[in-house]
Amino acid sequence: MGKQGHIVSFLREQDGVGIVEIILILVVLISLVIIFKKQLTSLVNSILGKITSQSNSI
Template sequence: MWRILEFWQEEDAVGVVEIILILVVLIGLVIIFKEQLVSLVNGILEKITSQSNSI
């Protein structure tokens, strides 16, 4: 029974490590592609603004 509990606790730690690694990768991608993301969002907002004026 003790081994099952130990395994369960060990798996929880793996989940936390996975989440941290995913966050690190996402933050890295945002840093690398910051300029492209900003221009994409600005383009979308400009398009929304211009089309909302025609309504």
């Protein structure tokens, strides 16, 4: 098999496709977290504040 045959067989392999999909999903999720960091932080802080205040009243 020549050089072209190796390239064609490499392009036809599907082994690495799952890994690439997982990496792309992680990149999208991390990007969303970075974009909405301020909103997520305020949401978590308000939820934890409500939990703390309601647990103190018990």
